[in-house]
Amino acid sequence: MKVSAKGVWWVVAESGIWRYNSHTKELKNWEVHLPVPGRSASVMAEMSDGLYISTDHAVWHLNSSTGDLQRESLPHEMENPLAEVYLMADTDGTLWAYSTREEYICRYIVGGRCVREMISLPPTAGASQNNAIRDLMDDHRGNIWIATDHRGLFVYNKKSGRITAMHHQRDQLLSLASDNATCLEVDDEGTIWVGHLKTG
Numbered sequence: 001m002k003v004s005a006k007g008v009w010w011v012v013a014e015s016g017i018w019r020y021n022s023h024t025k026e027l028k029n030w031e032v033h034l035p036v037p038g039r040s041a042s043v044m045a046e047m048s049d050g051l052y053i054s055t056d057h058a059v060w061h062l063n064s065s066t067g068d069l070q071r072e073s074l075p076h077e078m079e080n081p082l083a084e085v086y087l088m089a090d091t092d093g094t095l096w097a098y099s100t101r102e103e104y105i106c107r108y109i110v111g112g113r114c115v116r117e118m119i120s121l122p123p124t125a126g127a128s129q130n131n132a133i134r135d136l137m138d139d140h141r142g143n144i145w146i147a148t149d150h151r152g153l154f155v156y157n158k159k160s161g162r163i164t165a166m167h168h169q170r171d172q173l174l175s176l177a178s179d180n181a182t183c184l185e186v187d188d189e190g191t192i193w194v195g196h197l198k199t200g
Helices: none
Strands: 008-013 016-021 026-030 044-047 050-055 058-063 069-073 085-089 095-099 104-110 113-120 133-138 143-148 153-157 163-166 181-186 192-196
Touching (some): 008 044, 044 085, 050 085, 085 133, 095 133, 143 192
Antiparallel strands (some): 008 016, 044 050, 085 095, 095 104, 133 143, 153 163, 181 192
16 A cells, blocks of 8 residues: 555555545546555555556556556566565656665656666675665655665765765764665655664
8 A cells, every 4th residue: 555645545456456535535446457566655656647566577557547557577687586676756757666686776767758777876895795775765855865785875866867875984973873774764854864774
């Protein structure tokens, strides 16, 4: 289940997909069949043309106007059978995809067009080989924040393409608590909150 910022509830089940608008009280149902994803709140993203769902190593697009369900293939770099693929829609209407086993993000849908543009994270000296991406967040100021397993944070500027790295520094009080960043959140005042494994 996923709740959008506009008060729309999406529910995906083996027997179909439901969309409930909490403002108009309208309930719509599409009788479609697709593999049900695990952490559905992280693998569903609402766009202007409907719902995108990542499951079974593909991205499925439900057109909310026509009810058509179309399967979109993932870039071959994301075809790792051991990985989970998550989705995020940013404020510009771009759909992003990332894999929990890889070190790049994918600009998937831009302006209603599938582009599948891969963006690699820069190498980090001395980092563990287990450098999975754990979360992706839009800060509403033109940046995509990327939390990783053992490499701290990366901030990707959508306009310039520049990637800034942030790491834990033992002697710096204001640095990251650790390089094991697991989740990201931005509050109403624009403050970025970072969750870490074991260090909070």
